[in-house]
Amino acid sequence: xxxxxxxxxxxxxxxxxxxxxxxxxxxxxxxxxxxxxxxxxxxxxxxxxxxxxxxxxxxxxxxxxxxxxxxxxxxxxxxxxxxxxxxxxxxxxxxxxxxxxxxxxxxxxxxxxxxxxxxxxxxxxxxxxxxxxxxxxxxxxxxxxxxxxxxxxxxxxxxxxxxxxxxxxxxxxxxxxxxxxxxxxxxxxxxxxxxxxxxxxxxxxxxxxxxxxxxxxxxxxxxxxxxxxxx
Amino acid sequence: xxxxxxxxxxxxxxxxxxxxxxxxxxxxxxxxxxxxxxxxxxxxxxxxxxxxxxxxxxxxxxxxxxxxxxxxxxxxxxxxxxxxxxxxxxxxxxxxxxxxxxxxxxxxxxxxxxxxxxxxxxxxxxxxxxxxxxxxxxxxxxxxxxxxxxxxxxxxxxxxxxxxxxxxxxxxxxxxxxxxxxxxxxxxxxxxxxxxxxxxxxxxxxxxxxxxxxxxxxxxxxxxxxxxxxxxxxxxxxxxxxxxxxxxxxxxxxxxxxxxxxxxxxxxxxxxxxxxxxxxxxxxxxxxxxxxxxxxxxxxxxxxxxxxxxxxxxxxxxxxxxxxxxxxxxxxxxxxxxxxxxxxxxxxxxxxxxxxxxxxxxxxxxxxxxxxxxxxxxxxxxxxxxxxxxxxxxxxxxxxxxxxxxxxxxxxxxxxxxxxxxxxxxxxxxxxxxxxxxxxxxxxxxxxxxxxxxxxxxxxxxxxxxxxxxxxxxxxxxxxxxxxxxxxxxxxxxxxxxxxxxxxxxxxxxxxxxxxxxxxxxxxxxxxxxxxxxxxxxxxxxxxxxxxxxxxxxxxxxxxxxxxxxxxxxxxxxxxxxxxxxxxxxxxxxxxxxxxxxxxxxxxxxxxxxxxxxxxxxxxxxxxxxxxxxxxxxxxxxxxxxxxxxxxxxxxxxxxxxxxxxxxxxxxxxxxxxxxxxxxxxxxxxxxxxxxxxxxxxxxxxxxxxxxxxxxxxxxxxxxxxxxxxxxxx
Numbered sequence: 001x002x003x004x005x006x007x008x009x010x011x012x013x014x015x016x017x018x019x020x021x022x023x024x025x026x027x028x029x030x031x032x033x034x035x036x037x038x039x040x041x042x043x044x045x046x047x048x049x050x051x052x053x054x055x056x057x058x059x060x061x062x063x064x065x066x067x068x069x070x071x072x073x074x075x076x077x078x079x080x081x082x083x084x085x086x087x088x089x090x091x092x093x094x095x096x097x098x099x100x101x102x103x104x105x106x107x108x109x110x111x112x113x114x115x116x117x118x119x120x121x122x123x124x125x126x127x128x129x130x131x132x133x134x135x136x137x138x139x140x141x142x143x144x145x146x147x148x149x150x151x152x153x154x155x156x157x158x159x160x161x162x163x164x165x166x167x168x169x170x171x172x173x174x175x176x177x178x179x180x181x182x183x184x185x186x187x188x189x190x191x192x193x194x195x196x197x198x199x200x201x202x203x204x205x206x207x208x209x210x211x212x213x214x215x216x217x218x219x220x221x222x223x224x225x226x227x228x229x230x231x
Numbered sequence: 232x233x234x235x236x237x238x239x240x241x242x243x244x245x246x247x248x249x250x251x252x253x254x255x256x257x258x259x260x261x262x263x264x265x266x267x268x269x270x271x272x273x274x275x276x277x278x279x280x281x282x283x284x285x286x287x288x289x290x291x292x293x294x295x296x297x298x299x300x301x302x303x304x305x306x307x308x309x310x311x312x313x314x315x316x317x318x319x320x321x322x323x324x325x326x327x328x329x330x331x332x333x334x335x336x337x338x339x340x341x342x343x344x345x346x347x348x349x350x351x352x353x354x355x356x357x358x359x360x361x362x363x364x365x366x367x368x369x370x371x372x373x374x375x376x377x378x379x380x381x382x383x384x385x386x387x388x389x390x391x392x393x394x395x396x397x398x399x400x401x402x403x404x405x406x407x408x409x410x411x412x413x414x415x416x417x418x419x420x421x422x423x424x425x426x427x428x429x430x431x432x433x434x435x436x437x438x439x440x441x442x443x444x445x446x447x448x449x450x451x452x453x454x455x456x457x458x459x460x461x462x463x464x465x466x467x468x469x470x471x472x473x474x475x476x477x478x479x480x481x482x483x484x485x486x487x488x489x490x491x492x493x494x495x496x497x498x499x500x501x502x503x504x505x506x507x508x509x510x511x512x513x514x515x516x517x518x519x520x521x522x523x524x525x526x527x528x529x530x531x532x533x534x535x536x537x538x539x540x541x542x543x544x545x546x547x548x549x550x551x552x553x554x555x556x557x558x559x560x561x562x563x564x565x566x567x568x569x570x571x572x573x574x575x576x577x578x579x580x581x582x583x584x585x586x587x588x589x590x591x592x593x594x595x596x597x598x599x600x601x602x603x604x605x606x607x608x609x610x611x612x613x614x615x616x617x618x619x620x621x622x623x624x625x626x627x628x629x630x631x632x633x634x635x636x637x638x639x640x641x642x643x644x645x646x647x648x649x650x651x652x653x654x655x656x657x658x659x660x661x662x663x664x665x666x667x668x669x670x671x672x673x674x675x676x677x678x679x680x681x682x683x684x685x686x687x688x689x690x691x692x693x694x695x696x697x698x699x700x701x702x703x704x705x706x707x708x709x710x711x712x713x714x715x716x717x718x719x720x721x722x723x724x725x726x727x728x729x730x731x732x733x734x735x736x737x738x739x740x741x742x743x744x745x746x747x748x749x750x751x752x753x754x755x756x757x758x759x760x761x762x763x764x765x766x767x768x769x770x771x772x773x774x775x776x777x778x779x780x781x782x783x784x785x786x787x788x789x790x791x792x793x794x795x796x797x798x799x800x801x802x803x804x805x806x807x808x809x810x811x812x813x814x815x816x817x818x819x820x821x822x823x824x825x826x827x828x829x830x831x832x833x834x835x836x837x838x839x840x841x842x843x844x845x846x847x848x849x850x851x852x853x854x855x856x857x858x859x860x861x862x863x864x865x866x867x868x869x870x871x872x873x874x875x876x877x878x879x880x881x882x883x884x885x886x887x888x889x890x891x892x893x894x895x896x897x898x899x900x901x902x903x904x905x906x907x908x909x910x911x912x913x914x915x916x917x918x919x920x921x922x923x924x925x926x927x928x929x930x931x932x933x934x935x936x937x938x939x940x941x942x943x944x945x946x947x948x949x950x951x952x953x954x955x956x957x958x959x960x961x
């Protein structure tokens with residue numbers, strides 16, 4: 001029902017009057033309504049849900065250039081595929097990997113641990129998970145204090161401070177699109193800011209990759225599930 | 232509520248030792264952005280029961296609209312919680328079957344203000360002092376002190392509502408009222424019995440402080456029981472005897488002082504109620520609560536490309552060579568590469584100034600309501616394109632050809648802090664803000680296809696007219712065509728044509744009875760024409776010196792006046808204070824708003840001080856001469872939020888006497904603006920809002936000039952940029 005709200009509001013706002021603009025770029029209420037109308041037609045009428053997602057096979061993935069990450073937003077049950085925007089190092093531990101999807105949602109990870117999201121609204125501005133990482137080892141290696149900073153209220157950075165404890169749940173073999181990986185299942189339990197979250201990571205020490213994870217991306221977005229589809 | 236979540240968290244933690252928590256359970260336990268619904272409102276639109284108020288305050292910044300009706304008494308109220316301890320309300324009410332004086336239906340406006348004296352704690356109730364209808368003709372005038380205490384009691388889950396932890400809420404309220412709230416079973420007059428009687432038809436408009444807390448006082452009280460988060464039950468004992476409505480007139484029958492009703496939370500922002508009042512009448516109410524801190528849909532901005540760091544100096548020092556700066560073609564080439572990068576982010580390049588180590592980009596922000604977001608995107612574009620030796624970026628947003636400010640960031644900071652654990656705070660302390668007039672040395676390449684520029688648009692417009700005694704809201708709807716031609720930087724020629732499609736503003740047969748020159752009270756005459764030239768003018772904007780901004784505008788400036796307007800503003804980039812001077816010479820336009828003028832002309836002008844008072848409060852004082860030739864000062868205060876919301880009020884005192892001014896005694900009003908993006912989750916600078924005056928008269932009226940300087944300058948200055956710094960990396 002939520003996906004009908006936007007187009008209904010567009011119709012209510014613009015009424016029967018057409019809104020048109022022309023000439024060099026400018027910003028008016030008319031432009032806003034026009035853009036919103038075309039966005040609503042794309043999003044509001046269920047294009048995402050009804051477009052069939054490709055059936056994944058290892059053959060298909062072998063033909064793809066570069067790494068692919070599958071991401072599912074649990075709250076809206078939407079799935080997207082992300083490709084590498086950049087891999088780099090900075091003064092923090094490990095390697096930063098920024099993934100970006102076709103519809104301009106990006107996810108930044110450090111050693112497979114989420115550090116920022118952009119493009120979903122109420123974005124995760126940063127997470128202090130760098131304190132729980134070490135060198136290039138995938139996933140968190142220790143517990144400790146973590147602060148999630150979320151874009152909320154009136155364009156402010158709102159902190160959610162939590163205390164995290166890490167448990168190694170032991171080795172687990174997982175299967176991702178016809179390939180099996182031997183991983184360690186790490187579970188992080190964090191409490192604070194009026195709630196409790198649980199992050200899961202399936203980390204492979206030999207390749208330094210977190211193949212599968214379920215991570216919390218802040219109160220505005222909720223939990224995300226990721227699967228690394230290829231190397 | 233917090234204790235609730237904590238207890239559930241502890242229970243869940245114990246369970247998790249034995250069982251793996253299901254995904255749904257962890258999602259339910261995570262912190263959320265949701266908030267508890269605000270206190271419910273009464274028929275007067277303030278937190279309370281039915282006709283009686285309570286001692287509670289709304290959440291800070293809450294903006295509510297309440298429409299209520301019973302027994303022929305209709306009230307529409309806007310309430311704003313300006314500070315956690317202070318709220319203000321503006322009400323419009325109608326009373327049917329009034330039949331006193333010359334009115335069959337009585338319409339009136341009023342203002343309320345409420346102060347929290349004590350906050351509620353575990354041991355004591357909250358205590359509030361309220362002044363109801365304290366300005367104006369005062370039909371609802373009363374003062375009260377009221378206390379409210381909340382208790383946790385057993386709850387019930389039913390009818391779509393969930394009782395968190397099977398807990399419900401009981402509110403007990405009790406208080407003392409004077410004035411209208413002191414008429415039923417009064418126990419005496421503790422502060423003196425001298426209270427003037429309500430006189431319908433009085434011009435009103437004065438703050439009648441000499442009557443506050445005078446006259447008979449009476450007790451009132453009640454309770455509200457909420458079994459779950461959707462339903463509520465209210466019961467009250469009313470101390471309002473409705474003396475004028477039941478004895479002097481016959482609006483309804485008052486048979487009992489016990490009122491009760493039920494309410495239903497239809498959505499997080501809407502609460503509906505049905506009631507039975509005074510033993511004889513059914514009542515209905517609808518309460519709409521908006522809060523600037525809780526958007527309808529959070530604003531979504533497409534993710535930016537990450538910043539590409541330069542190679543390390545130690546590894547490739549030749550990348551940092553400055554030889555490229557010797558070439559005369561360097562800057563124009565960089566400009567051409569930069570234009571598509573900026574366009575992808577919704578920005579337009581105006582000019583680029585380069586030397587070996589510094590780049591200054593002057594750009595126009597078309598897409599983002601948040602100027603900080605635009606500055607951040609401009610910095611990313613420079614980091615993408617500039618040669619490695621360029622270390623300092625100066626980002627200068629432009630408006631109407633005016634460079635507004637320079638934000639100075641270092642490229643090394645951008646590269647190092649993008650994925651820091653506190654990127655927003657860490658970059659903010661390293662960013663400098665300077666006057667845009669200080670241009671760095673170097674070569675400048677100007678955009679080649681911006682000027683001459685032409686834009687046009689066609690869209691809807693609305694023109695409301697408030698509080699005609701016969702019809703409270705008149706409104707015209709139509710199409711507006713606007714066009715703007717920019718022949719060179721700082722020059723604008725613009726105009727707007729309006730064609731009304733439907734409306735009833737022109738139907739009023741009230742004519743102005745003003746003894747002053749009719750500068751604003753001929754609205755009905757101006758509304759007769761269907762197609763009008765709303766404005767057509769030429770304007771020049773320029774920077775006369777550092778910290779100074781200036782404009783001259785000439786032509787048909789607004790629907791009622793045309794002439795010439797000039798303004799100078801002094802505002803340093805980091806200053807909270809700005810000073811301005813405006814001088815205008817205008818003539819009143821013909822009623823048909825084509826090219827003609829009427830005989831009346833006037834020289835108006837003001838000296839203004841603008842003060843950023845902190846916490847988003849902007850105060851303004853203007854002293855000078857108004858359109859009717861009167862001299863005086865206007866005081867305004869607006870609470871602004873960094874996402875574009877603004878709610879405020881103003882009043883003007885001039886040398887026009889209260890009798891000459893007419894009904895209302897002096898000009899006053901409220902205004903608010905809500906960004907469209909707050910409702911729809913889009914970026915974009917448009918807002919919806921209006922200015923509401925209880926009565927429109929001719930005293931204390933200012934010219935409505937397009938393109939005044941303070942608003943466009945302030946949006947790119949330090950307080951505005953830093954207030955939304957969280958958007959820099961978006």
